[in-house]
Amino acid sequence: MVRLSLLFCLPLALIATPTQAKVCTPTWVAGWASSQFLPTGDAALPPGTLADQTLRQIVRPSISGDRLRVRFSNLAGTKPLRIAGASIARARSAASAAVDPATLISLRFDGKPDVLVPAGADYLSDPVALPTQALDNIAVSIRYEGDPEQTSHPGSRATSWHLPGDHLTDDTMTGAASFDHWFNLAALEVERCAPAKLIVALGDSITDGRGSTTNGNDRWTDRLAQRLQADPKRRHIAIVNQGIGGNRLLNDGLGPNALARLDRDVLAQPGVTHLILLEGINDLGTLTRDAPVSAAAHQAHVARIIGAYRQIIARAHGRGIKVIGATVMPFIGNDYYHADARNEADRQAVNAWIRTPGHFDAVIDFDRITRDPARPDRLLPAYDGGDALHPSPEGYRAMGEAIALNLFD
Structure with a gap:
């Protein structure tokens, strides 16, 4: 009885389990x-x-x-x-x-x-x-x-x-x-007993990985994923690739346009916190692929592309998602689009808007990273996959390496 009474008198802290069970919020x-x-x-x-x-x-x-x-x-x-x-x-x-x-x-x-x-x-x-x-x-x-x-x-x-x-x-x-x-x-959705963030890369064939190695996982998004996982402070950040070859902002091509698929491919993804948007090169190229158009048509087309960017930013911000704009890369010399000086002027106008502070939350300047300094309207030869539009695996690696990881902090 004496021993029992002493036990009852011990402070609760001394008889509690030495470690508390970990609480997991899946x-x-x-x-x-x-x-x-x-x-x-x-x-x-x-x-x-x-x-x-x-x-x-x-x-x-x-x-x-x-x-x-x-x-x-x-x-x-x-x-x-x-x-x-x-x-x-x-x-x-x-x-x-x-x-x-x-x-x-x-x-x-x-x-x-x-x-x-x-x-x-x-x-x-x-x-x-x-x-x-x-x-x-x-x-x-x-x-x-x-x-x-x-x-x-x-x-x-x-x-x-x-x-x-x-x-x-x-x-x-x-x-x-x-x-x-x-x-x-x-x-493929993953359940973790830890917080997570998700980057969605929305884009066209350059995000989809045209010119990358089959089964090589060497798209620019793959290199970004590798870098995130190599950083102990950022292993809780996932990235998914929602690129479609031939995709456009404004019109359907191979697959629905970016505005039409935004809800399903970006906003509905569980855990999404960041969006990287690399779209517009196919919009710029298709404008004059079949025939020239007037200067007024060029101007109106650029305005519509910018309007699509504004729509994507507004809709993503409505879900609390940070939107990172990526500049449109050079494509002069591509045989399919046969772009000329007017198409290049359109690209420069679009990129100037992307780079302007206050539009996107941040900018990744893929144009600066991949262009040839001697001919800035063209891809750097080492990064050209062979058609003057799609990067080589080396080009994709350079793109993935150039992204500042603190954009996702």
Whole structure:
């Protein structure tokens, strides 16, 4: 009794557990994403290519986390998309269909192995416990039932593999055919027990990575992701690439215009805090690609481009997002657009507006970084991918290296 009474008299602080349990507030953030749309022309697969097939696609999250969920898209579909099953695993490499079988997990949708994704909609899988490091290669496999309508990101610069039948748990997919596109795969979202920030890069083929190395992950956004992860103070910052080749601010091209896709591709991304906008070169080039236009038409076109920038800034600011403008890079010498002095004057006028303080929250001067000092209306030869418009892998690296990381603090 004496011993018990002494125990009751001890201060509570002395009998409490020596360490308090860590309180976790889970946070979802987009770790990887691709802009999905209706593929046309050569970007579309021949009918029947994916009918009753398993498609395995490799993606690379830009941030670490404890759990994952996949956002599947039927954006371009006119009827429900039947996914008969899906799985996720760590891939052996970026350029192989092989996965680590010990990490293979079957995905579920509201607890079920299959799902009907409504026409025009996205659908999130149930979360799975798959602790993931930033820049890991993650394989997502889809089992199609029937011949799906095509919703795609054609410019993946990443190889995908497909085989007839159910190969969701196949660790090698031996004999699979391949193509370099993503289908029905809009995002890989990461849950963390820590705060996170997200940068969305909205752009055209220069953001999408035309001229980068297939399976090399050497777009400018990839280099920025590597630099963020190499900095211990900034490993909580993710970046996703929402570039579309041929994209424009004002008119549809390959994929919907930037204003039309802003809500879905930027504002709806979980965790978004920053937007880097690199758009406008295709607007400038298409103005006179087929025929010259008047000086008044040039002036009006520049005004409309600037108006689109203003719209994007206002709508992003309404969500508390910091908007960083990137200057439009040189394209004199490109055979497709055959730009002349008037097109160059338009580019200079647009870039002058981008650089003017008070418009964007900050500026990344990709024009200054990539232009030839001897001929500033052209890309530096070392950074030219060969068409006087798209950078080489060296050019993309220079772009990614030049971005000040404190823009995201």
